[in-house]
Structure formats: C-alpha cells, structure tokens
Amino acid sequence: MPATTLTPAIRDEIARLGRADIMVGIPSFKNAATIGYVVRAAHAGLVQYFPDLKPVLVNSDAGSPDGTQRVVIETEPPDYVESILLVRPTNKLDRVTLTYPEIDGVGGKGAALRTIFEIAAALEVQALVVVDSDLRSIVPEWIELLAGPILKGGYDFTAPLYSRYKYDGTITNTVTYPLTRALYGHRIRQPIGGDFGVSGDLVRHYLSLDDWTPEISKFGIDIWMTTSALTGGFAVCQTRLGAKVHDPKDPGADLGPMFRQVVSTILSLAAQHPDAWLGVRGSHDVPAYGFERIIDPPPLEVNAIRLLSEFHAGSLTLADTWRRALDPANADAVLALAEEAGRLADDASRRLGIGGENDGSRATTLEMAEALSTFHFPDELWARVVYDLVLAVRRGDIETGRLVASLVPIYFGRVGSFVIENRHLTTADAEERVERQARHFELLKPYLVDRWLAMDAAAAESPA
Numbered sequence: 111m112p113a114t115t116l117t118p119a120i121r122d123e124i125a126r127l128g129r130a131d132i133m134v135g136i137p138s139f140k141n142a143a144t145i146g147y148v149v150r151a152a153h154a155g156l157v158q159y160f161p162d163l164k165p166v167l168v169n170s171d172a173g174s175p176d177g178t179q180r181v182v183i184e185t186e187p188p189d190y191v192e193s194i195l196l197v198r199p200t201n202k203l204d205r206v207t208l209t210y211p212e213i214d215g216v217g218g219k220g221a222a223l224r225t226i227f228e229i230a231a232a233l234e235v236q237a238l239v240v241v242d243s244d245l246r247s248i249v250p251e252w253i254e255l256l257a258g259p260i261l262k263g264g265y266d267f268t269a270p271l272y273s274r275y276k277y278d279g280t281i282t283n284t285v286t287y288p289l290t291r292a293l294y295g296h297r298i299r300q301p302i303g304g305d306f307g308v309s310g311d312l313v314r315h316y317l318s319l320d321d322w323t324p325e326i327s328k329f330g331i332d333i334w335m336t337t338s339a340l341t342g343g344f345a346v347c348q349t350r351l352g353a354k355v356h357d358p359k360d361p362g363a364d365l366g367p368m369f370r371q372v373v374s375t376i377l378s379l380a381a382q383h384p385d386a387w388l389g390v391r392g393s394h395d396v397p398a399y400g401f402e403r404i405i406d407p408p409p410l411e412v413n414a415i416r417l418l419s420e421f422h423a424g425s426l427t428l429a430d431t432w433r434r435a436l437d438p439a440n441a442d443a444v445l446a447l448a449e450e451a452g453r454l455a456d457d458a459s460r461r462l463g464i465g466g467e468n469d470g471s472r473a474t475t476l477e478m479a480e481a482l483s484t485f486h487f488p489d490e491l492w493a494r495v496v497y498d499l500v501l502a503v504r505r506g507d508i509e510t511g512r513l514v515a516s517l518v519p520i521y522f523g524r525v526g527s528f529v530i531e532n533r534h535l536t537t538a539d540a541e542e543r544v545e546r547q548a549r550h551f552e553l554l555k556p557y558l559v560d561r562w563l564a565m566d567a568a569a570a571e572s573p574a
C-alpha cells in the first residue's frame with residue numbers, strides 16, 4: 111500500500127480518539143439522502159450488541175457537495191439510541207466525519223476505505239465493520255452479524271450473504287463469484303458485496319501490501335479486500351444479512367466503469383498470485399453465520415435490448431482486440447453471438463416500437479426478454495472468455511485497462527442472456543443457474559491451468 115497520506119486534520123482526529131475496540135467505517139459520495147439511516151442503524155448496533163466495547167464510527171467522504179457530512183454529524187443525538195434501546199453502554203460513541211485524501215490523485219471508494227484502514231490500525235481496533243452509505247435494508251443487527259465472527263468466532267474476514275433480486279449483482283454473478291470460487295476454492299457468494307467485517311490483523315495486513323492501483327482506489331477495493339484475505343491465508347466466513355436494498359443500477363447503463371475497475375483488479379491479482387490457485391481443485395463451502403431469513407428482494411428492471419445492442423456495437427469496434435485477447439475458437443464464437451445479438455435487438459426494437467420517440471422506457475424487462483427469447487450465451491464459452499483474459503493479462507501485450515474495457519460489451523451479452531433465460535424463473539431458481547455457471551468455471555479450470563503452465567514452460571525455454 112502506498113505510504114500514508116493522512117491529512118493533519120485526520121491525524122489530529124486520531125490523536126483525539128486515542129484507541130478503540132470496534133469501528134464502523136462508512137465510505138460516501140453524495141449520499142445525504144440515505145447515510146443518516148445507515149449511521150443510526152450502525153450506532154444502534156454498536157450500543158445494543160457491544161455495550162462493553164469502546165466504539166467509533168468514521169465516515170470517510172469524498173467532500174460531497176450535498177451535505178452528506180453534515181447529515182452524519184447532525185443525525186439525532188447519541189443519547190436517543192440508548193434511550194430507545196434501554197442500554198447504558200460503558201463508552202459513548204465517537205462519531206467522526208472526514209474528507210479522505212486522494213491516493214496519487216485518484217479518489218473513490220477504495221481511497222475512502224484506505225483512510226478507514228489507517229484509522230482502524232492507528233486506534234488498534236479488534237474489529238472493523240464497513241458498510242455502504244446507500245443501504246436501505248441495514249438494521250442494527252448487521253453490526254453484530256459482521257463483527258461477531260471476528261470478535262467471537264476467531265475469523266479475520268466476514269463477507270456478506272444477501273438475498274438479491276435475480277437481475278441484481280451481475281458483476282458478482284458473472285465474474286467475481288465464479289472466478290474467486292474456481293481459482294481459490296472458496297465459495298464466497300458475495301465477494302464484492304461492500305459490507306464486510308475485518309479483524310485488526312487483517313487490517314494491518316492490508317496496510318502492509320504494496321500492490322495498490324488506481325482501480326483499487328475506486329471500486330476495485332472490494333475484490334482486493336476479499337482476494338487479499340484469501341491469498342494471505344486469513345480465516346474467512348460469511349454472514350447472512352437478509353436483503354440488500356440500495357440505490358439500484360441498471361447493468362447496461364451504470365456498471366461499465368465499475369466492471370472495468372473490479373475485473374481489472376481480480377484479473378491482475380490472479381496473474382500475481384498463481385501459487386494461490388494453480389494447485390486448487392474444486393471448491394468448498396465457506397462457513398455461514400447468522401439466522402437464515404426468507405425474504406423477497408425488490409425487483410429490478412433491466413433494459414435487455416440495450417444489453418444486446420451494446421454487445422453487437424462493441425463487436426464492430428473491438429473485434430481486433432477480441433481476436434488478440436481470446437483463443438481463436440472463442441473469438442469466433444463470441445463474434446457470431448454478437449452478430450446474432452444485433453439482429454435480435456433490432457427486430458425486438460421494431461416489434462416493441464422502440465426507437466425514435468419511444469426510448470424503450472415503457473417496455474418491461476419481461477417484454478424485452480420475450481422478444482429476444484432465442485438468444486443464448488453458453489456458460490462454457492463465458493468461462494473460457496474469462497480464463498482467456500487471465501492469460502492475456504499475464505502476456506501483457508494489451509494494457510489491462512484496455513483489455514478489460516474491451517470485455518465490457520461481451521459481459522453485456524452474457525448478462526443479457528442471463529436475463530432472457532431467467533425471465534420466468536424465481537430468484538431461487540435463478541440462483542441455481544449461477545451455481546451451474548460456477549461449476550462450469552471449476553470444470554474448465556484445467557483449460558486455464560494447462561495454458562498457464564505452458565506459458566511457464568515457454569518462458570523457461572527462452573528466458574528473456
């Protein structure tokens with residue numbers, strides 16, 4: 111990790127706080143509308159479940175112009191929570207909000223969390239809980255569910271388990287879950303969930319690493335935290351949080367930059383840590399903590415026509431890059447699918463009267479998926495594409511950022527296919543499809559390992 115860049119104001123805050131046992135860290139950027147609730151829930155959780163520990167809550171904000179930091183400070187007085195919970199904690203909560211410094215000129219969620227790690231280490235906390243500031247479904251118990259395994263169970267890392275709507279979490283479902291599982295053998299269902307528990311030891315480990323990148327300063331942070339816990343040999347578990355309800359994103363419209371940051375990070379880490387995955391076969395369950403709830407997560411609309419159009423549009427400009435990055439047979443298969451996607455998207459638009467005056471906002475996900483129903487992007491092809499990317503990152507002849515950017519339209523095609531094929535399934539049945547895809551990643555792992563070892567052999571024969 112780069113040398114500390116804490117501002118004098120943050121250092122003063124650390125000196126004032128002295129030390130703490132448990133810390134909740136909340137990164138934020140323009141979350142005035144929702145962060146007050148998150149702060150109250152976290153506060154109530156600290157008071158209710160850890161009344162004997164010295165707690166601190168730190169909001170690490172990007173300097174939001176919408177009053178996010180004011181909301182954190184002004185959200186009701188600390189005594190209120192104690193009075194409604196009838197708990198008299200040993201220590202009063204310290205509630206802090208600060209503007210985090212950028213890292214090498216780059217700000218984002220990861221830069222916000224790095225400041226949180228530095229404060230947690232300086233205060234020598236035993237457990238750090240991080241939660242997102244746009245959460246609607248957080249309740250006080252989440253603090254116990256995330257910190258409990260660390261404080262009571264001897265774990266170093268708690269990953270969240272949520273019930274999510276079948277079309278939510280597409281980066282997780284298509285890349286981070288199946289790839290983390292197949293590479294490292296741990297079935298961590300939400301490796302980039304954003305709500306984590308971390309032990310003091312693991313915080314110190316994070317601060318000792320020197321693989322930080324601009325992508326990690328942004329949304330690469332979550333997969334970096336999870337992967338670094340695994341490659342560092344830390345004890346990981348999961349915790350059942352119920353539903354994740356937060357500001358929704360449409361995969362076709364909002365997730366491009368996030369996809370690039372997350373996927374660049376997971377691929378780069380895979381290329382850096384072959385020893386952590388080359389010998390791993392199959393996968394195993396990761397212990398889960400917390401009561402299992404039955405919850406129907408709120409539905410989410412997805413513009414499936416746009417996903418297929420973007421897949422096709424990408425193929426028009428990126429075919430050369432795909433041919434360089436992917437195995438020839440996989441590139442051919444992907445290009446043929448992209449052509450079909452373009453044809454189907456045009457037909458569907460015409461049939462649903464989209465285009466011109468109507469931008470498609472009135473067609474439902476189901477109507478679009480019906481109109482595209484013959485499209486199918488196979489699990490095996492997607493797994494091979496992702497493995498080709500791991501190999502391409504190692505070869506290094508295409509810069510990783512550009513390589514991953516070129517994958518975005520293929521990801522849109524894959525997500526489009528998932529939406530179309532699962533249009534009639536319940537969220538529980540769609541979950542079985544995610545599992546099936548993850549098994550395909552495992553079954554095809556020898557495809558990756560064999561090619562990786564062949565590159566080792568070639569490198570040994572002709573040393574640079």
Ligand SMILES: Nc1nc2c(ncn2[C@@H]2O[C@H](COP(=O)(O)OP(=O)(O)O)[C@@H](O)[C@H]2O)c(=O)[nH]1
Binds near residue numbers: 140141172218243
């Ligand atoms: N400090 C900071 N926090 C950010 C930034 N971007 C996102 N976040 C926070 O990171 C968390 C997750 O972001 P969100 O946009 O909800 O992503 P998602 O839920 O993972 O799709 C939220 O708490 C955001 O406020 C940023 O640029 N700076």
Ligand SMILES: [Mg+2]
Binds near residue numbers: 242244356357
């Ligand atoms: Mg969110």
